Amino acid sequence: MNPLDLKDPVFNEPWEAQAFAMVVKLHERGCFSWSEWAEFLGAEIKTSEVPYYEHWLAALEKIVEAKSIMSHNERLNRVEAWDRAAHATPHGRPIELSRS
Numbered sequence: 001m002n003p004l005d006l007k008d009p010v011f012n013e014p015w016e017a018q019a020f021a022m023v024v025k026l027h028e029r030g031c032f033s034w035s036e037w038a039e040f041l042g043a044e045i046k047t048s049e050v051p052y053y054e055h056w057l058a059a060l061e062k063i064v065e066a067k068s069i070m071s072h073n074e075r076l077n078r079v080e081a082w083d084r085a086a087h088a089t090p091h092g093r094p095i096e097l098s099r100s
Contacts, residue, residue: 016053023060032067040066 011017023037040059047055064070070078081097089095 011053012051013053016056019053019057019060023056026064026069031069032063037063 011020026032027034027037037059040063041055044055044059044062045052047058061075065072065075082095085095085097
């Protein structure tokens with residue numbers, strides 16, 4: 001089946017595609033194996049019934065901390081920087097972390 005034949009989009013929001021790409025890139029760089037990723041994602045999926053890519057993002061946050069790719073404080077600082085940039089960015093414009 002051709003993915004372009006699907007009626008529903010593969011990703012509902014741009015952030016979902018970005019989170020997907022981050023996991024693929026980190027795996028390609030050898031930061032974790034697919035079996036490790038599957039364990040983290042599976043554990044997240046068992047926790048609650050939220051949209052699939054919210055599980056994906058939560059698993060990504062946990063695996064980067066567990067693998068010391070990013071510390072808890074670094075992750076929280078990045079989330080805060082992203083929130084500040086998002087609030088400072090006019091609607092419809094790309095969000096840049098340099099905005100604050």
